Amino acid sequence: MAQYTPQELADKLKEGLLSFPVTAFDADLKIDEAAYRTHLAWQSSFDVAGLFAAGGTGEGFSLTPEESARVVRMAVEEAGSRVPVLASAGGSTAQAIQNAKDAEAAGAEGLLLLPPYLTECDQAGLLAHVSAVCSATSIGVIVYNRANAVYSADTVAKLADRHPNFIGFKDALGDIEHLTKVYAKNGDRLFYLGGLPTAETFALPLLQLGMSTYSSAMYNFVPEFALEFYRDVRNQDRVAVNEKLNRFVLPYLDIRDRAKGYGVSIVKGGLKAIGRDAGSVRPPLQDLTEQDVADLSALIDAAGVRPRDAAMAQPA
Numbered sequence: 012m013a014q015y016t017p018q019e020l021a022d023k024l025k026e027g028l029l030s031f032p033v034t035a036f037d038a039d040l041k042i043d044e045a046a047y048r049t050h051l052a053w054q055s056s057f058d059v060a061g062l063f064a065a066g067g068t069g070e071g072f073s074l075t076p077e078e079s080a081r082v083v084r085m086a087v088e089e090a091g092s093r094v095p096v097l098a099s100a101g102g103s104t105a106q107a108i109q110n111a112k113d114a115e116a117a118g119a120e121g122l123l124l125l126p127p128y129l130t131e132c133d134q135a136g137l138l139a140h141v142s143a144v145c146s147a148t149s150i151g152v153i154v155y156n157r158a159n160a161v162y163s164a165d166t167v168a169k170l171a172d173r174h175p176n177f178i179g180f181k182d183a184l185g186d187i188e189h190l191t192k193v194y195a196k197n198g199d200r201l202f203y204l205g206g207l208p209t210a211e212t213f214a215l216p217l218l219q220l221g222m223s224t225y226s227s228a229m230y231n232f233v234p235e236f237a238l239e240f241y242r243d244v245r246n247q248d249r250v251a252v253n254e255k256l257n258r259f260v261l262p263y264l265d266i267r268d269r270a271k272g273y274g275v276s277i278v279k280g281g282l283k284a285i286g287r288d289a290g291s292v293r294p295p296l297q298d299l300t301e302q303d304v305a306d307l308s309a310l311i312d313a314a315g316v317r318p319r320d321a322a323m324a325q326p327a
């Protein structure tokens with residue numbers, strides 16, 4: 012059962028960095044429960060504000076509904092006493108409602124609602140979709156503004172008026188005019204999180220648009236660096252942020268951009284590079300090549316960001 016009210020959850024999430032753990036797979040691409048639990052224990056041993064299981068970096072899009080529920084349950088068991096765990100919901104309205112119910116039953120504190128699958132959609136339909144999910148659960152719901160699910164400022168305001176458990180707006184489009192309208196209209200009624208690929212890249216400018224936090228995929232394998240980066244962003248320390256961008260984040264993007272889908276694959280590559288292997292990605296994603304992992308490992312060392320307890324580990 013959830014320990015936070017939706018408002019308490021929003022208040023907690025907006026003041027810290029957000030973890031999106033990878034889902035560990037074994038050699039047959041089945042969920043590797045032991046490796047996943049080890050990863051969750053490590054990720055939740057640092058000072059993060061929330062842990063989103065089966066999100067984008069957690070390859071939620073490659074999990075069956077049953078696997079997704081299992082992953083969320085493991086995350087609650089392993090990390091839920093230290094950090095609020097959130098689940099994801101997606102697909103059809105009926106599927107998203109089932110995900111929400113499963114998540115609530117598993118003890119998740121909240122839900123990230125992913126865009127509906129494949130079809131085009133507009134405001135009235137999005138409003139009905141999100142309303143149905145919010146009405147089906149009592150835990151906090153965050154919408155993910157991305158792909159076919161682009162929520163206007165008015166739609167966001169209507170959802171906020173109708174559903175006390177609608178608490179957050181996550182963005183992966185980076186449309187400044189749109190974000191300005193959403194924030195200007197909805198202000199502190201919601202909290203806002205950045206979710207563009209490698210969210211660190213945009214974190215400082217987006218802070219000015221109300222995004223006090225973001226989903227850090229790289230937190231998976233360089234947690235100390237990711238937390239220091241977040242601290243610098245919140246302190247609006249432009250010099251420190253630029254130094255970290257140049258030292259690690261921007262060269263990292265060069266490796267990430269070598270293939271489509273590497274935004275997720277590179278995170279598992281990073282875990283290989285630091286000796287905390289969480290296995291391969293599932294198709295349609297593809298793993299980093301050996302050369303990519305070697306380059307990433309060299310970058311981790313050159314930038315001095317290898318995690319303290321993995322300093323001696325070598326890439327697999």
Ligand SMILES: O=C([O-])C(=O)C[C@H](O)[C@@H](O)C(=O)[O-]
Pocket residue numbers: 031066067068069205206207208209210211225226227228229274
């Ligand atoms: O669901 C997810 O994993 C994401 O929101 C995407 C990433 O975490 C993105 O923000 C990133 O790559 O830092």
